Amino acid sequence: LGGVEGDGETFVEPITVDPTNYQFNHLNLQHPFSHAMQSDQLQRYFINDGTFESYAVNIEEFEGDTAVLKVRDDLTWHNGDPGDPVNADDLYTKLVTDAIIGDTMSTLWTDIQRDGDKSVELTLDGTINKNLFRDGLNYYWLETPFRLYKDYVERWEDATTDDEIADIRNDLRNDSFDEEKVKGNGPFQFEERDNRHLKMSLYEHHPDADNINWKNWELRKVSTDTASVLLGGEVDGIRNYSAPETVFEQAPDDLLNAQLPALWGHSLPFNHEDDDFSNIRVRQAVSEFIDRQACADNYGRLGQPVEAPSGLVGNIDGQNEPSNRWENKVSDEMAEQLYRYDDPERGRELLRGEGYQKDDDTWYRPNGDPFEMTIKVPAGLTDWHPVYQTIVDNLENEGIGAELQRIEESTYWADHYTAGNYKVASTGWTLQRSSPYYVFDMYYNIDTEFMNLDPENLEAPPMGEPDGELQSVDPRGLMEELLVAQDEEEATAITDELAWITNQTVPMLQLNEINDPVWFYTDDWEVPDPDSEKYQSKWPLWWFPRNGDMQAK
Amino acid sequence: MQRKRTKTVDDPIFEVRDTTVSFDMERGESKVLNEVNIDVDRGEVLGVVGESGSGKSMFASALLDAVVDPGVLTGDITFHPESGEAIDLLNLSQEQVKQVRWEEISMVFQGAMSSFNPTMSIGDHFRETLAVHDYDVEEGMERAEELLADLYLESEQVLDSYPHELSGGMSQRALIALSLVLEPEVLVMDEPTAALDLLMQRSIIRLIRQIADERDLTIVFITHDLPLVANLADRIAVLYAFEFVEVGPAYEVLTEAKHPYTRALLNSTPNLETPREQMRPIEGAAPDPVSVPNGCSYHPRCPLADATCERDDPPLESDTPEDGHVAACHYVEKVPETVPLTLQEVKVNE
Amino acid sequence: MSEDHVVSLQDVEVHFESEQSLLSQLRGETEIVKAVDGISLDIPENDVVALVGESGCGKSTLGKTAIGVQRPTSGSVTYRGQDIWKAKDKDGNVEIPHDEIRQSLQIIPQDPGASLNPNKTVQHSLAAPLKLRHPEMDSFERRERINEMISRVGMSPPEDYAKRFPHQLSGGEKQRVALIRALLMNPDLILADEAVSALDVSLRIDMMDLMLELQEEFNTSFLFISHNLSNASYVAGKSDGRIGIMYLGELVELGPIDEVLENPKHPYTKALVWATPNLDPDIDDETESPLRKIDVPDPRNPPSGCRFHTRCPKAREACKGNTPEAVAVDGDEDHTVTCFREIDDHEYWDSPKLEDEPSGTESEPTALEDEPVQ
Amino acid sequence: MYILKRLGQAFVTFVAVITVTFGLIRAMPGGPADYIRARVMRNRGSEGVSMSEINSLTEAYTNFDPSTPVYVQYFDYVTNILQGNLGQSVSFAGQSVNSLIIKAAPWTIFLLTIAILLTFAVGIVLGAVMAYREGSRFDTGSTVLSMFVNSVPYYVAALLLVYVFSIQLSIFPQSGNYAVGLEPGLTPIFIADVFYHAALPVASLVLTGFGGVAITMRGNSIQEIGEDYIRVAHLRGVPGRRIAVRYVGRNALLPMYTNLMISVGFMFGGSVILEQIFAYPGLGNYLLQGIHARDYPLMMGIFIVITAAVLICILIADLTYGLIDPRVSAGEGKEAY
Amino acid sequence: MAETNSTFDATDDRDSTSDGSAATRSELYKEWLDVAVLAPLRIAWNDWRTKTGSLIILFYVLMGTVGPYLVPAPTQGQGPQLAGPFQSMSYPLGTNKIGASLLSEIVYSTPPVLKMILAGAVFSTVVATIVGTVSGYKGGIIDSVLTTLSDIAMTIPGLPLIILLIAVFEPESPYLIGIFLVINSWAGLARSIRSQVLSIRDHSYVEVSRIMGASTPKIIVDDVLPNIMPYVLINFVNSARGVIFGSVALFYLGFLSGFSNNWGITLNEAFTNAAIYSLDGIYWLVFPMIAIVGLSFGLVLFAQGTEKLFNPRIRARHAEAVDDTAPYEE
């Protein structure tokens, strides 16, 4: 049993696309090939304590409105022996292309200059919270050789209007490169591909190549049925696979799983233009009826209920280890105060208070119609369904008519969720960033449109008084403040306020939080023990080889 | 070129004894050929006549031991080939079956069209038949072409055709040629012309006659159309209700039929000679094989019938066996009077 | 065009584009069968016309044209003076609506097996014409009338027969039911297309008698089609009707039955008479076939001139080139024949006899008479 | 001219199908960008794609200008197709639909050809034997079996086969078209491996498909056995084996020829789900990806290819049936009643 | 013109019937009942295939109609999660991941599945029969148009087309989904009905009806349809089977939207929860499979036996009102 029969020379990882379909512009989101072993990440993020460790790029200077980033000295592009050094142009290209596609990071600086051979200097917009800046760099890989993106970079430099930028973006998104042109700088370099696999081989000139005692890293096309791939031992490891219960039970002895503190979860977004759910009290009432413990249980062993839905923290009192790290983002006081929503009786009172009535075990709206709703879920994401089915059952039990509507996934996102075409729907939330800013970003910037929410005109009860008089609040304004908050204390205060608002207004109800597990076959590979701290950084699979934490047996 | 008109059977090629064909049906046992006895003379043309459902086809099948499932054939049928031992047709070995069928006795069916495999050309049928009987195919095909030509067919064209490309008359003749390609001694023809129009029927009958004479064939010719065999057959056997009721030389059966049924049949047959006013239909209907009347099976329709007829089945015999004309009737002597033959009367009156 | 005639056919032609094989289609050949080629025929009320001819000569087509089921390619078919197809197309002044014409011209099909809907009881099959013809009748009246008719044709008890499915009837019985069905429409003309040919010889007289009896009772005309002269002569003879002899789409001889049978003029008619078997063993029957060829020529490519010339024992060169017209026999307008031999001074008599083509295998026909009959 | 007429008809059908599918595909909600959006939404940051990209994606990834009227797009598209150019895939950046199809089609065709041939071979032989032993216990048993397998959906069979043969027994591979790392080529090892990988998908089609064929074949054969010419052939002394093959078998088979061709279309449709289960890189797989990704050109391209394949099969069936079965003369058309 | 009531006199007959007309009426009714209803039932009962098939179908119909009253609706927490089968009467077939009883899920899936089947099978059969008979019987231009139409429908690959249609229209009602699932499967059936009708319309009894002046719809219903009924019925069942297969497949692929429970959803849930990978979990997969296969097997069995229902020979034998001692059997 277990793992790909191997000579200890090749690590096999699953993919579900035909490798020949890859193109090599990672910015074109249509089947891009960009692999963390092929290019180095700028920095490493430790989820448990929210700290960072520079890797490919170091923040040399962060003072006032300048930040200087420097590429690691010994880093080279896979370009023969010993390759071209990665230099300032390449980092510059990374940041510029990021600006072209308009990621959050680019909103943090106003100007960019190359600073010598290896460094880039950014002029920041006002006083930016350093933590937030670091967090912005978090998911950056140095995968943009200047050679390749030269045109776009130059066009961007010349561009003056938003329309021009949009054009460049369009072209960039649509461009595709073939395999010859693209070079990475990570420990493994592209070797060959056919329609079953893509092979990368060890790049000996990578600074960490010495830590790696095997030759190849292979991506193998496998069935979309990950359970069978894993249990069938077609691979040596899987990065993050939220396996169903059976897989845990059936896992052979040499199949190790470690749960990462990479949190995400389900939530129940409300349509804020809906007759019922535009009312904060109705949202709260419905939240009271929902048994989040059951939602989490029904999701499976990786799920934990969100104790106090606040957008920010999940299991606020730390039952779930990984979420402890969020404790220091809000004040202890606030952690206490956040409302728990586990009192159906209060829910009933709230509803009655808004003119709803319950007769014969059925709730009626103020206008006399039965209180009913359809919960929309993406049909293909069957692992989501138990969670929402649980909500349906909770609501039905309470006397609120509820149905689960399964909708084809692309249609769901395109025509229902992002079109704001629902009463209640389903979506995920994530806590994979170190700064609360990025979490609230989802509630008050990105998904607002989809929820028909107006984040500048919300009403919430005063802090600590869930039943108090509603007053208007402006979470988006608070986020602006958070962006430039200079010290921890100030940041915590703002975060407290945002957490409270989110906890009370329930723009969407957080339901559960889920750990991502990583899987390894240990018969051929030596990896740290599942309890090890080493799993506390995001994506151990990428970091273990580089750090020498993983060895071929 | 008048052929000998046999009176009695001197040299039987078939001896059929107590032959019965029965089917087990939901409604009861159905004897569709009931203990029939008849001899067929070598070289004669025996016409077997009877109305629809009287068992004619069963008789034909019995002669080839080819009764369809689940029919059961019992009795004795002995076949005397020109040379060699007599063969018990109902107990053939595998080898004998192959030898007897088509090589000694062959058969032409009612629907010629449906006797050919629709997906094989006519020529392939010939070649196949020759090959499976281990005949020399080339030689056989020459014979086939001759046969076809004798039947006024353009042999090459016909051999290349598929069955559906031939008209009814053509396929019937092709089938006759096929039945003769192995030069059998006996040809059993079950209503070979029923589906054709008269001109074609007559032409074919004439050809059959010719061929029979040329090749010394014995022919058992089955039809429901009495006039058709009137001039072809040497002897005529009349089937009624699964039994032979009259057998005799053709001339005699036509002019002085002994059985009331034969007479009624003659009177009811449309023809140009009998004055129209005097043609008479036969009263009543033919019996169902499951419930054949007791006694003489014709009694319910017979003007002569009395208690005897209801009780006793008359044997097929004659006071004057030497003329070979036998009938199964208790009152043979009363028949001419009670059932006059209209055509003969008219002629006498003339 | 007389209004006395139930149906009157005027120069009717029916052409079919024959079904073609793939190959001939590729070659772009379109083949036309002239199933009926210029026939005129009047059928008066209460009359019987028998049509006789070989298979494929167009009898059924002509019959169907006469009862307005087959649209003629050219020529007209009138019902009591009303052009049937104009009525159908509502063309011009329609005096008799097509529906009425439709119901007045009926058929008894050839195959007793196929003539009744196997899924319907006799009762059901017979109720259909009554429903159409007498919508006012209720189901009891219908039942009654049907039972009357069933017993009328000698099937009793009628209640029992009414309940049967076609497979529970004998061929003769089926044909009787088909006859009743046609009669229940109360038609003026019934086309009996080979209606007795499929029956046992012994049942034919019975059936024909029944038809004639009912024909008289109901005052219908009959167009009786058969390939068998005996049957045709029986039906037409008993009702003083006429007989028409068809050959390859043409009416080659037409006249009162006894006239034609006793004095057949067309060589083809003679051949038919020859082919009719006789019951009298004293008639010597061993004469040679009066045909030079057994098979009918391909109707898609009929012979030129007189169409019969390829098989006619009397054919001469003249027959090849010219097409004969119908002429009255001995001045009797009722008896017409299309043969040059009826015209004493025709060039026929001077042209040489046709020899068989080399492929012809039939033995030389024995000439019976080679001089015009004076 | 039958052939020309038939070709014309096929062409009309083809254009109609293009039109219908073009219309339907354009009516589908969402565009190519929405698929990316869906991917981002689903994974909410656990991939390297930033959430803020979501809102910038709307107009990227369309290969047609939404401002040109639909009929112009349609016209352009049809023109291109008629020139054999199926366009550029949207979701597979840098690849033309033609090249994707050329890559995928052989696998689907390979799988389907084997499956169809085996299905028919097994079904026909079984059906014929059943007919010969009509009424026997073998016949009854096989009939029940045939009906039973006929009522099992092929994907259910596929799942069960996977469970038994690849998960429990590990005899057959569960997915893919050939073993990883094998050099494609006409080497015996490669060919053997391709068949090895096709075993389960083919088996699931064959196991659930042969029953229907067998029942049809049985019916046809029984009817054939009752024909006069079979009796005559027996009387002619034609050996039983030859009658079984040349007479009954062949004649019973001929009417199924058209079925065979039509079943091609059905199987093409069915390959979508089968290839999904077995991760087989055929047309169905790409079609599904195309649909998910709202890759219009790819969807259309595969639709057109499948349609054309079906059309060609039906056309071949129609045109050759007359050659195979001498009874049939092509052509029809009678006057309207 | 001929007279209607010619020579024969039927007065006595008429008397006798008018006397007993009340009796006759009920007799008539009985006779109809016997021939049209009881005889088919007897025939069905006499063929083990139809009998078994009918029983199976009846079982499903009961499950779909009465079932929901007998079995509680599936909700989470009816039992422990992933409890195996045959352990408790409250979840006899075990529970799924959220602790809902599998039996409840299967039972509550039945009504929508039956609705889908009914709508789909009725739709495809009716459309096919109408198109097939009309184009076969009418011929000419109508035929050309309808044939081209069904050719087009037949050529479009089925499952992909259905996926597209469902993506475009997002049908929610089971009836509508049923119809979508057979959106082009009627075409093949119409084509073969057409070719059968082409030969049936040349039967002489059809010709006679036409000559009698019966209307086209009447001829089609009376003379043409009964002949193709066995075939139509078999295809009705095939479409029904197609609907089951198709719906399960689409739920499985995640394309079908809709609220209802469905065996396909259960199957898919079981599959995505890797039930297939353990003997303990396989029940979750097996029961919906049994539900799917069982119903389609029942339908197939039923259809295979039904030819006889429309065979007048057999019908006559089983009808008491019809005397079957009539001798002529061909």
Ligand SMILES: Nc1ncnc2c1ncn2[C@@H]1O[C@H](COP(=O)(O)OP(=O)(O)OP(=O)(O)O)[C@@H](O)[C@H]1O
């Ligand atoms: N397979 C069968 N099973 C039961 N009865 C049969 C079978 N075949 C024929 N019969 C019956 O046997 C009897 C004789 O049939 P047969 O075919 O010999 O009649 P026939 O004289 O040839 O009639 P026809 O002139 O119609 O051909 C008929 O009553 C017929 O119903």
Ligand SMILES: Nc1ncnc2c1ncn2[C@@H]1O[C@H](COP(=O)(O)OP(=O)(O)OP(=O)(O)O)[C@@H](O)[C@H]1O
């Ligand atoms: N619908 C049709 N389409 C094409 N050809 C036809 C059609 N009906 C008849 N024919 C052809 O017309 C000719 C005359 O046919 P018809 O049926 O009138 O002959 P018939 O004298 O009734 O023959 P039979 O005695 O065989 O019934 C035949 O050559 C036939 O093939």
Ligand SMILES: [Mg+2]
């Ligand atoms: Mg017979």
Ligand SMILES: [Mg+2]
């Ligand atoms: Mg005819």
